[in-house]
Amino acid sequence: MDMDKEIEALKRKAYQLRRDVVEMVYKAQSGHPGGALGMADVLTVLHYKFIRADPRNPAWPDRDRFILSNGHTCPILYAILADKGYFPREELWRLRRLGALLQGHPSTAHKIPGVEFSSGSLGIGLSFACGMALAGKLDKRDYRVFCSISDAECQEGQTWEAALTAHHYKLDNLIAILDRNNCQIDGPTERIMALEPLAEKWRAFGWETFEIDGHDYEQIISAFEAALKVQGKPKIIISHNLLGKGVSFMEGDHRWHHGAPSPEQFEQAMRELEAYGG
């Protein structure tokens, strides 16, 4: 498949997954659509082009691990896992209900197939990912650990404890993806607790740091390809994403960090997403 066709297919997949995200949050009438939509492109490329895993054998010891540390964006992860066949698609429409498989935040306790870590409390996942990466080194397995973190998660001190650790132990089997959408619950990150210069911080912590437009597929693909080649240190891809990407009234509006669309908004969102990717 040539590059253009591959990108076209990935893009269509990302918009299909975005529609699932909106429908899940609409049906649940709660959840976090903004970050999930913003990360859809980069996570689609990661899961459909790079991650080596087997939906029929989620515990395969050599699988690549994906840790969603910013767990509130889980609708996009659930949409990916359902699409890949980790669990029936019908589960998506029971998100957040009592007794449902799909919890409000990713849960290993509820044994959601394909979920590696129970996130939801920010700042913890990168440390957990370090543990899995360290175990991979000890066991001489060649799996890679991918860990998604949010920009505002870099306000948590523990994120930087993990950053020190990954550098100290030269965890080159660890690749973090940072969702840089400049938004957090209470407003823009730079107004709440400024993070810039963010890339410089990661470089200073010894991480090979890439910066990309998280909606430009060529940039996404080449960043993962380059990151996977770097040896001897951890890698991070700072992905500049637009919160709510694909749904005009959500784009860039921090108020869609969480919240459910009304019936009219739902119709509009689905129309727009179909127009893009259908």
Next chain:
Amino acid sequence: KASLRKAFGEALVELGEEDEQVVVLTADLAGSTNTDLFAKRFPERFFNLGITEANMMALAAGLALSGKKPFVSTFAIFAAGKPWEQVRQAIAYQSAPVRIVATHAGLTVGEDGASHQMLEDINNMRVLPNMDVIVPADAVETKQVIHALKDHDANPVYVRLARAPFPIVFDDDYRFEFGKAKVLRQGKDVSLFACGLMVYQSLKAAELLAREGISAEVINISTIKPLDLETVVSSVTKTGAAVTAEEHQVVGGLGSAVAEALAEHCPGRRGAPRASPLERVGVRDQFGQSGSADELIEYYGLTPEGIAQAAIRALKRKGR
């Protein structure tokens, strides 16, 4: 007397020999926790994570869910205090079989004072679903506990050790059994439930009480969670009065665990005929302070005399 920390450190080396999945983590306290013994023998399986306790707990969960058997060791305040939420989210919620072995719990930390005297850890760990809690009484039991944890793979566990050496209570024939309370001295008038250093103190208290003609039963509650209800209830059913003794706040620790058990089971269940008075010995809603271990134990009344007096109060309430 013998050091629990040293017993722990030596047992870890033995485990390391037996099982290559055993890995050990600390946060800049390798020397103080005696995990340096393991570090020397198995440097490739030892991780000193610097002063990053929150990070250490979550990282240990990642190792545990990748098939490793992590033992995490730091001071109790930095294990059950500072990273409590990481222990909750990454370890307890996920049932990640991390063995948290905390040293320097309780008043016997001594001169370092209240900041380092963790008196709330049993409470903090006991409340977490999936988390087991063990408080060994001496170095002999410590060694056995650590060995028992090698295959403790279903649940995470918190083990509470101290800085100061404790008097030896057990001979080498003693066998620790997870989840089992052990009656160390039979009695018929009052049940003394104790953990950690207070097991020795309670045995001494029983001798003092014997001189007064009071027959005290002494029970070692080394597994605080899950509590051995059968042994607790049947002892109090027999004696009709209970004392708990612990180097911990009286709120939330062993005293609370036994109070909960007695309130729910005596009278009425498991054949217990009547409600029985309970007296709790421990630290009463205060912080510690600097001083030597012995002075502090004396000052806060965690002595054989203090326990014996509590027993006599319980007996009076029983109407003996």
